[in-house]
Amino acid sequence: xxxxxxxxxxxxxxxxxxxxxxxxxxxxxxxxxxxxxxxxxxxxxxxxxxxxxxxxxxxxxxxxxxxxxxxxxxxxxxxxxxxxxxxxxxxxxxxxxxxxxxxxxxxxxxxxxxxxxxxxxxxxxxxxxxxxxxxxxxxxxxxxxxxxxxxxxxxxxxxxxxxxxxxxxxxxxxxxxxxxxxxxxxxxxxxxxxxxxxxxxxxxxxxxxxxxxxxxxxxxxxxxxxxxxxxxxxxxxxxxxxxxxxx
Amino acid sequence: xxxxxxxxxxxxxxxxxxxxxxxxxxxxxxxxxxxxxxxxxxxxxxxxxxxxxxxxxxxxxxxxxxxxxxxxxxxxxxxxxxxxxxxxxxxxxxxxxxxxxxxxxxxxxxxxxxxxxxxxxxxxxxxxxxxxxxxxxxxxxxxxxxxxxxxxxxxxxxxxxxxxxxxxxxxxxxxxxxxxxxxxxxxxxxxxxxxxxxxxxxxxxxxxxxxxxxxxxxxxxxxxxxxxxxxxxxxxxxxxxxxxxxxxxxxxxxxxxxxxxxxxxxxxxxxxxxxxxxxxxxxxxxxxxxxxxxxxxxxxxxxxxxxxxxxxxxxxxxxxxxxxxxxxxxxxxxxxxxxxxxxxxxx
Numbered sequence: 001x002x003x004x005x006x007x008x009x010x011x012x013x014x015x016x017x018x019x020x021x022x023x024x025x026x027x028x029x030x031x032x033x034x035x036x037x038x039x040x041x042x043x044x045x046x047x048x049x050x051x052x053x054x055x056x057x058x059x060x061x062x063x064x065x066x067x068x069x070x071x072x073x074x075x076x077x078x079x080x081x082x083x084x085x086x087x088x089x090x091x092x093x094x095x096x097x098x099x100x101x102x103x104x105x106x107x108x109x110x111x112x113x114x115x116x117x118x119x120x121x122x123x124x125x126x127x128x129x130x131x132x133x134x135x136x137x138x139x140x141x142x143x144x145x146x147x148x149x150x151x152x153x154x155x156x157x158x159x160x161x162x163x164x165x166x167x168x169x170x171x172x173x174x175x176x177x178x179x180x181x182x183x184x185x186x187x188x189x190x191x192x193x194x195x196x197x198x199x200x201x202x203x204x205x206x207x208x209x210x211x212x213x214x215x216x217x218x219x220x221x222x223x224x225x226x227x228x229x230x231x232x233x234x235x236x237x238x239x240x241x242x243x244x245x246x247x
Numbered sequence: 248x249x250x251x252x253x254x255x256x257x258x259x260x261x262x263x264x265x266x267x268x269x270x271x272x273x274x275x276x277x278x279x280x281x282x283x284x285x286x287x288x289x290x291x292x293x294x295x296x297x298x299x300x301x302x303x304x305x306x307x308x309x310x311x312x313x314x315x316x317x318x319x320x321x322x323x324x325x326x327x328x329x330x331x332x333x334x335x336x337x338x339x340x341x342x343x344x345x346x347x348x349x350x351x352x353x354x355x356x357x358x359x360x361x362x363x364x365x366x367x368x369x370x371x372x373x374x375x376x377x378x379x380x381x382x383x384x385x386x387x388x389x390x391x392x393x394x395x396x397x398x399x400x401x402x403x404x405x406x407x408x409x410x411x412x413x414x415x416x417x418x419x420x421x422x423x424x425x426x427x428x429x430x431x432x433x434x435x436x437x438x439x440x441x442x443x444x445x446x447x448x449x450x451x452x453x454x455x456x457x458x459x460x461x462x463x464x465x466x467x468x469x470x471x472x473x474x475x476x477x478x479x480x481x482x483x484x485x486x487x488x489x490x491x492x493x494x495x496x497x498x499x500x501x502x503x504x505x506x507x508x509x510x511x512x513x514x515x516x517x518x519x520x521x522x523x524x525x526x527x528x529x530x531x532x533x534x535x536x537x538x539x540x541x542x543x544x545x546x547x548x549x550x551x552x553x554x555x556x557x558x559x560x561x562x563x564x565x566x567x568x569x570x571x572x573x574x575x576x577x578x579x580x581x582x583x584x585x586x587x588x589x590x591x592x593x594x
Contacts, residue, residue: 043443048453057451063441065311065452068334071304074296078308078316079441081292082266086443104304107297 008032010041012061021221023211024052026178027120027187028059031091034192035062038199044087045079047072049096052126056091070101073108076115087198089116094135095125098160105160109204112169116194117206119161123232124216134158137235142216157235161208165242171203173241177210179228183238193245202245210236251389252416255345255409256281257424258393259317264343266292266309266316268302270324273357274413275347278319299324303331303344310340311452313440315397319345321413322363323354325371332406333372336469337454339439341400344378345393345409347416350577358577359413359500364554367410368528375466377473379407379480380527382498386420392525399480403472404439410527412550414500414579476529483531484523487513488538491520493589496535496559497548498524501580505548508585517589527555532562539567544592548580549573568592 007013010032018024035041041062048056050069057064067075072090080088097105097119108115124142125131131144135157139148149157165173172194176187187209194205210232212224219227249257256278259267267286269279279295286293292309296302302318309316320328325346335342348363350356370376379399381392389411396407441450456462484502487509488494497505502523512519522538522545524531535545545567547556556571563569572588574580 042445045441045443054455057453060449062449063444063451064449065308065441066334066338066455067307068304068330071300071307071331074301074304075308075311077294077301078266078268078305078310079312080308081294081305082309082312082314083442103297104301107301111294 008036010035010061012059014058016059017055018052019215021212021214021224022052023122023178023209023213024120026184027118027209027211028056030184030188030191031089031118032060034188034195037192038195040087040195040199043085044089047075047088047090049090049092051093051096053091053093053120070096070099071104072096073101073104073113073115073117077108077111077113080113080115084114087195089118089195091118092120093126094119094121094123094133098134098158102160106164106167109164109206110167110169112171112203114198114201114203116198118191118194119206119208120211121208121236122211122213122216123157124213126213126216130216130218135236137231159236161206161241164206169204170206170242171244172197172205173208175208175210175236175238175241177228177233177238179210179212179225197245208236248419249386249422250277250416251386251411251418252277252347253281254386254390254422255319255393256285258390259343259397260285260289261424261426262394262397263315264291264317264397265314266306268294268296268305268316268318270296270299270302270320272321272324274349274359274416275319275321275345277416278345278347299327300331303328306342307331307335307340310335310342311338311441313437313442315401317343317345319347321347321349322351325363325366329372332378333370333374333376334454335406336376336378337374338452339404340406340452341404342406343393343396343400343409344406346411348410348412350575356577357413359415359550360575360577361412361499361501361550361554362575363410364527364549364551367408368530368558376469377528379403379405379476380410381407382410382525382527383415384499384502384523386415386418386422389415390422390424403476405472410499412500480526481529481531481533482525483534484525485534486521488520488522490518492518492543493592494520494522494538494542494545495548495585496522496524496545496555498527498555501548501550504580504582504585508582508589511582512586512589515586517593519589524555530558530562532558535559535562536564539563542567544568544570546570546572546585546588546592548585550578550580551575
């Protein structure tokens with residue numbers, strides 16, 4: 001009998017502790033599948049962020065380091081410059097990448113570091129209990145925007161991917177979502193391309209993944225899928241933001 | 248003749264430092280400029296980082312591959328690096344951090360000062376830990392101690408800090424350089440490094456230990472290391488203690504002033520000795536404790552409001568008077584005043 005579906009070698013057998021309906025498990029798996037398909041598991045080093053996904057090091061079956069909050073692009077830079085033939089990627093949430101670590105993100109992109117960044121945008125701080133993230137939507141309620149995010153007080157959802165696209169150093173930036181099988185297939189394609197770019201020494205690639213956080217949003221897992229479709233994508237449209245890989 | 252800051256850079260090159268990450272700040276800019284030139288000439292890694300925070304995290308990244316890595320800065324920049332240093336300790340990563348101290352608090356000024364003693368010798372960042380703190384007092388030692396800092400960091404898998412100041416950084420003195428091993432020392436056999444899991448199980452580098460009791464266990468493990476460092480790595484220079492009635496204690500630039508004061512006082516017939524801590528942590532408490540009965544007093548000299556003096560008082564355990572003379576904010580203690588203090592103590 002032919003085996004059609006199994007756990008990728010790049011995932012451990014450990015059961016993940018993410019909430020029901022959380023997007024992290026899906027994206028962890030997509031990355032693991034891509035790394036298997038590209039045959040680079042034994043030369044990959046992943047960087048886990050501070051946030052729920054810090055536990056990624058338990059779930060990936062390759063070398064993984066932790067980094068301080070917001071600092072994964074700097075840590076990735078240090079590793080990649082010493083080991084340019086290894087595959088280095090960061091996995092960062094919106095608070096990590098677009099609030100506390102904005103400088104590290106911008107300058108790693110601007111230096112054109114040959115790394116891959118997987119950016120999980122779920123519009124909320126999950127680990128700490130649902131505070132406003134830099135990407136929280138206008139009027140979205142969180143524990144620190146109890147009446148909804150008011151741009152006069154708390155600014156606007158930050159479109160960091162578009163901003164990074166303006167930099168000479170970035171090569172490939174795409175925004176995807178994992179709220180439906182169709183979108184998830186597209187997300188995997190983008191993640192694969194972001195890793196291939198690094199293998200081919202093309203430079204800084206980033207994939208922003210709109211991902212569900214039913215707990216942080218205070219909705220059911222099914223409603224969370226709809227929330228992405230109906231609300232998040234309105235503010236954060238899907239698609240390729242920048243692609244200079246063929247130049 | 249070499250500038251102290253350049254000697255730090257050359258010490259790192261000769262130690263096989265493979266990656267340097269820095270951010271401009273006075274009075275240490277010569278180190279970054281020296282490394283920018285030399286590291287590229289040698290085909291090693293140099294990056295001018297976007298911040299002190301990024302620089303220390305680049306050190307973190309380079310270090311976890313087993314490479315020898317360094318960053319340098321001055322007081323306000325060292326404050327920014329504390330987060331990364333704490334993570335490096337938690338993850339047991341080696342690395343060398345150079346602090347060419349300036350006046351503080353805040354932006355302070357760019358004069359040499361010694362206001363960061365507490366920060367350096369008490370860990371400096373959050374959590375329960377220590378760094379090995381080396382205090383050069385000459386350009387030769389800027390070179391020698393930087394070179395040795397890499398060995399100590401590797402040996403204990405713990406960051407080592409060079410605590411100098413703007414005066415030592417800018418000073419010109421002759422220096423002897425031994426080019427024994429200019430090639431980077433890159434040991435991929437270390438069993439904790441990340442370099443891809445080829446032919447081995449995957450590894451992780453982390454300081455987050457959430458399992459019941461795991462963090463306490465980790466802290467006890469670190470403490471064992473600190474006890475070993477305290478036993479094995481104390482370094483101190485002493486002079487004229489045999490017949491001394493008063494011992495001057497200073498480190499770095501202050502130690503140079505102490506030496507001059509000792510010589511002046513001796514010419515006037517006063518029996519004065521010198522204790523110069525070279526490691527500030529571990530602190531040379533034994534040599535102080537050993538002399539409490541035969542000395543009339545210790546006189547501690549610092550370019551601060553008095554920080555190391557607390558360690559001297561702890562070491563004397565109240566068994567001998569400890570006097571202090573210091574000038575903060577870039578002030579330089581005068582030899583005449585010190586000699587005058589000694590005279591008063593001896594009366």
